[in-house]
Amino acid sequence: MPETVDERMDLITRNLQETLGRDKLRSIMAEREVSIYWGTAPTGRPHIGYFVPMVKLADFLRAGAHVTVLFADIHAYLDNMKSSWDQLKLRTQYYQQVIKAILTTIGVPIDKLRFVVGSEYQLERKYTLDVYRLEAIVSEHDAKKAGAEVVKQVASPALSGLVYPLLQALDEEYLECDAQFGGVDQRKIFTFAEKYLPQLGYRKRSHLMNAMVGGLNGSKMSSSDANSKIDLLDSADMVKQKIKMAFCEEGNIENNPILAFSRAVIFPAFDLWNMNHADAPRRCFEIIRPEKFGGHLSIATFEELQTLFAAKEIHPGDLKNGFAAALVSLLDPIRAFCDTPETQALLAKAYPAPVPAIQADVSRIDLRVGVVTHVAVHPENPAQYVETVDLGPELGERTIVSGIAAHITPEQLTGKSVIVAANVKPSKFRGVASHGMLLAATVAEPAPKVELLVPDEDAKAGDLVTIAGFERKPDAQLNPKHKILEKVMPDFSIDAEGVLVFKSPRADAPVQPKVANNAITVPTLRNAAVA
Known part of the structure; x- marks a missing residue:
């Protein structure tokens, strides 16, 4: 351990982006050993970004500090409920x-470290009362602002996101720390704690902030973005493959995730x-x-590596290869440590394979031609028609209820060919069961207008609607809970020529749904939505 206060202070604060309360922390170190805590919420699977704070924990310990690692399980639950309670217990382990x-x-x-799980003390009576005390003095504005960079921001946030920063502030008191350590994205929570802890009668702490290390794609490293990070248990081949695709522009030392991670982790880890x-x-x-490309290099310091790369004496491909080898050497022992039946079973329970999502695929909708044979105004709702629609020899006639009475007369509708979603679940509209849905084009301006989709005049009742690139595999009946129609219909539209088109993420350009190789159109509407 360094002998002087200045030496210990330099070790604690080196490579940090910002330190709040430096003088306060130094004065404590002149009298006794300081206590520092770092917390992590056990949500997504840990990735290589976790090496960054671990390297700083080593600095704290070498400086003689008492270090606490908090596994903030309750924080994880409050952050938009990313994990269930049962999963949180397993993920914490x-x-x-x-x-x-x-x-x-x-x-x-x-x-020399103390490991603490948040729920071990955050459910105690005194802590809970302090949460209520904070809630009584903290405004919604301040709570939301404090968590803006940490808690997931959504249009209609849950109250839990507002409570999150309150707990993190209180943790400083209940973990009896002199300083809290975290990324610079925690700054607003740190300043929140500095403002409000003294109002509860607790002392203000110092705050130590690491710079944020970007992901491989140049953005923030995130557990939820597979392209931005390397999992700690990724194989050596997977590590090399991901690094090969990482952003690394020749000579660029300002926006270079490979260099940034080398500075924050690889060289400090090798030094340790x-x-x-x-x-x-x-x-x-x-x-x-x-040799023809410069031969082997053994580089002892990050400054030397950065200088050589800036001078373009190291090619991005060579930098990536060197970085991959160094990172694999750090990850190999971790994979070996976790390669036990017990840990693998724990991992499988904590992060179960995702259940395949219900595909909102247009192929699942049974679109076909129908011919309207009879139209009547709904007996209890004059805005709706009750139509009899012939769907051909396979499906026969259906009763369908449509809310189009304000736009189309019964005479205009009777005898017309229309496009029908024939496998929607039957629904009752004021006592009348509807067994399908007519597709129509709509515009809202300058005045609301609706026009039914029209197949070619040669189309017959029961003809199928086909879409290039999608094999028809309609469900026997669409399950309303899966919201297939709601998810797919926005991909249909009427183009500038009045033709029905379908744009899917699976296609490079819009395609035209067709009946017997003929396009589907509307009479007058252009650039319209379909519903």
Whole structure:
């Protein structure tokens, strides 16, 4: 441990982006050893970004600080309920194992750390009363602002997102820390704690903030974005493949996730390993390449690596290969640590394979031609018609209720060919059962207008609507809970020529649904929606 306060302070604050309350923390260090806590909410699977705070925990310990790692399970639940209570217990256990594996890999003595699970103390009476005390003095504006960079922001947020920063502030008091450590994205919560803890009679803490390390695609590293991060248990081949696709522009040292992660993790981790293995060969960043491209390089410092890359003496491909090899050397022990039946079983329960989503595929809708043979005004709702529609020899006649009376007369509708969604679940409209849905084009401006979709004049009742690229596989009956129609109908529209088109994420351009190879049109509407 460094001997002087200045040396210990430099070690605690090195490579941080910002420190709030530096003088306060220094004055404490002059009198006694400081206590620092870092918290993580066990939501998505831990990725290589977790190496970044682990490296700083090593600095804190080397400076003689008492370090607490909080597994914030209740915080995880409050953050838009990303996990169920049962899953949270399992994910917390998995996080504990993985965090300890990371720390062991980079040579951090875990016997000097204190591990705490949030629910072990956050459900106690005194803590709960303090939450209520905070709720009585904190405005909605301040709570929302505090969590803006951390809690998932949605159009209609749950109250839990407002409570999240209150708990994180209180944790400083209940974990008896002198400083809280986190990413710079936590800054608003940290300043929130500095403002409100003294109003409860508790002292203001210092705050230590790491710079955010971007994902492989140049954006924020996120558990929910597979392209932005590398899972701690990814195979060596998967690691190399993801790094190969990472953003890394030649000579660019400002926006370069490979260099940023090397600075934050690879070189500090190698330094820790070298310090703890003085008798072994030193580990360094290796660039392996043929002599004609400059030969092998053994790089001891990040500054040297950055200088060479900025001068374009290291090609992006060589940098990626060197980075991949270094990262794999860090991940191998973690994979080995977790490669036990017990841990694999825990992982499978904590992060079960997702259930395939119900595909909102147009192929599941039974679209076909119908001929309207009779029209009557609904006996209890003059805005609706009760139509008899012939759907051909396979399906026969159906009764369908449509709310189009304000736009089309019975005479205009009788005898007309229309397009029908024939496998919707029957619904009752004021006592009249409807066994299908007529498709229509609509515009709202300058005045609401509706026109029914019209197949070619040669179409016959029962003819099928086909869409290029989609094999017809209609459900016997659409389940309303799956909202297939609601999800698919916005992809239909009327183009500038009055032709029905369908645009799917699976297609490069809109295609024309057809009946017997003929387009479906509307009489006068253009650039209209379909419903």
